[in-house]
Amino acid sequence: MEAEPRGGAAGERTPGTVAESVRAYRLVVRMWMRSTMSYRASFVMTAFGNFAATALDFLTIVLMFSHVEALGGFSLPEVAFLYGTASTSFGLADLLMGSMDRLGERVRDGTLDTLMLRPVPVLAQVAADRFALRRLGRVVQGLLVLGWALWRVDVHWTVLNVALLPVTLVVGAAIFCAVYVAGGAFQFWAGDAAQVQNSVTYGGATLLQYPPGVFARDLVRGVTFVVPLAFVNWLPALRMLGRPDPLGLPGWVDFAGAPVALVCCALSGLLWRAGVRSYRSTGS
Amino acid sequence: MTVTDSAEPMIAVDGVEKVFDVRRKVAGTLRRERHQVRAVDGISFTVPRGEMVGYIGPNGAGKSTTIKMLTGILSPSGGRLRVAGIDPSRDRTRLARRIGVVFGQRTTLWWDLPLRDSYELVRRMYRIEDPRYARNLDACVELLDLGPLLDVPVRQLSLGQRMRGDIAAALLHDPEVLYLDEPTIGLDVISKAKVRDFLRTVNAERGTTVLLTTHDLTDIETLCSRVMVIDHGRLMYDGGLDGLHAVGESERTLVVDFAHELPPVEVPGARWVRSEGPRQWLAFPAGDSAAPLVTALAARHPLVDLSVREPAIEDVIARMYGAA
Amino acid sequence: MGGFYGAVVVRGFRRYATYRVATAAGVFTNTVFGLIISYSYIALWDQRPHLGGYTEAQALTYVWVGQGLLAAMAQMGGGFETEMMGRINSGAIAVDLYRPADLQGWWLAADLGRAGFQLLGRGVLPIACGALVFDLALPASPLTWLLFALAVALGTVVSFAIRFLVGLSAFWLLDGAGVVQVSWIVGLFFSGMLLPLNAFPGALGDVAQALPWSAMLQVPADVLLGQRQGADALLALAFEAGWAVALLGAGRLLQGLATRRVVVHGG
Incomplete structure (x- = not known):
């Protein structure tokens, strides 16, 4: 999960803000889980429904492959590998902070103020808002597809590749989390623009399901250098699958995911702070 | 913990201003004009420890803006603010441990969970030690008649019961200052009386400083010896209730x-x-x-x-x- | 009474017209999704040039029409159902039930107003963007456009009727957000938003074509692309109308049950 950055000018002087954020996040999450569990039947139904429904996503790809052998030069197991990694990472981020898009609503109806009155970081509270375990459905489905892909796909399992896979999932989740935080922060200025965030999160997850060769080169450049979604799964996956990347970047870039994710988190953290500061000076 | 000198006022507001930039549509065109609104326009007052003050004025006068600055939610555009010796806008989270806030129309309780669970969250968030928590909860439960309500989901409580629950939630961590925004709004006569009795007790026994915003002047008459009136962002009156009549040429x-x-x-x-x-x-x-x-x-x-x-x-x- | 519901339609339209930033954000999102899906279809149609009876240009037109209709059909939220569920959960629905206006009729009118705005505000621009980047196969005949307009209108009623049922589920299920999310994903799949239904293989394709969700994209798109002409186009409209009536009727029935529940529980 994302932690509110430490130190800096506007100084929230709570000692150990990262640990404090994690703690507050867990406290709020627990309350939401208990709330959902007070409607147990409803929870079971929607959790299952969520799992089944996200499977339709992958079914679309399977249907495409009922007409063709390969898409953009990738076989079904290879596309499934992309799908599984993208979906798992996105699912994790969605599970952890999927309610960031409600921030605009909270600003509008004034309930953000009640969060700011508590002695714990606001970001942690907003991220944990409406925590829904049913979102685990997407993660499970992503992992299942990934498992199937790993069984069918032809990867040369060197030590490096074995290590790269879990790192990729975590890095991907971190990049999506950063997008969620940045999107949330953006709503301090444009509360109604929550949709833009969807184009990067849901849109990004859809994009990354397909081989990069399918897309126009400028689009691929955009998601490599501007919003670095390519680091979620494309670059490491291409390496694992032994395929060249369409931009012809140097090989070490495939391993740059972790630092890129860190930079993303730091930038989104700064944006968040700027958002909070703006809220506190405008109150709207 | 900051040690507050007991001679120093609990709340000190000195020439505080809050200016908002507002964009307004110019009639008949697509152009938007920027202009400044002075929501709070140079307010100064102090509240000594243990005092109970009414803060009144018409809607849009700047009451909630003041409260938001006093809690650190909003940063002032000018002037100086201190609450319990802390600058609210710089140290919001540290101040949060020392103040309690109740918004009459906005509950902080968890809708689907029993009242008790909301209090548990407060205990953990504010890191209240067990004996102190037990003591404060017991006191609130007794004085506010919350006993039979503790295990009822909040959504099943009446408005008056919920308000009592909210007030208790704001007091579990022994705040030195309590801000109440319309604490009796929408309550029936009996609930109102209960809330008022409780606030009087808290103020008398714990010495909690209370700043009360209300439209119900009975609240002020029964609770506050001092009243401040704000309008158009300025303090129009600060003094006893009787003096208010003289000033108002009533x-x-x-x-x-x-x-x-x-x-x-x-x-x-x-x-x-x-x-x-x-x-x-x-x-x-x-x-x-x-x-x-x-x-x-x-x-x-x-x-x-x-x-x-x-x-x-x-x-x-x-x-x-x-x-x- | 007609005048009253007319006023509700107008109010629904105006209400959404005030959300300018949200509209712009939505157009942006639709365009991004349109681009992503377009490229994946190009890859598909490159290999199977007449998949589902569409040319590549028709397939791309289908993508952008889909993005243009997405908001009007409230396929990813933005409709009334979340608000209605909120009112059910807070108990405010009891007040609505005692209003002189019919609950279903009132929400239908408001939602049609919303759909009307979304069609203009969020439909036109993404299609224009798509037409700028790709070669689209838009028809020249005004009759085709008229039939398309009718098909879209009926589609919005079907979309409303489905979401009304989803909204009413809040009387029995308390995690409204979960139900809504599931209904989105099912709707996106079976309307043909992810892949045209005529590219679905065998029996799955037949079943999907017969389900009500097809009225939200597949049927209007086929009318626009000239896949269904003359008597077949009328048949398509009748299909939509049939589902609209059936689903509105189901909503009515469920609303009756819910009303009884509110009365029994005292709100």
């Missing part, structure tokens, strides 16, 4: 029952308002004594009965706003 009403029907009487220092059979209503400045008036009347006509009616504070404030 009038008391003398209701006189004469022995028989009379034409409107004329006495110096009073104004005839209306007649109804032998009864007449005469208005006179609230600051004056009724005695000379009664003497003058009795000298001219036989009187059967007399009563003096106090002015409603709503009218007093309305007059003040009218004058401003």
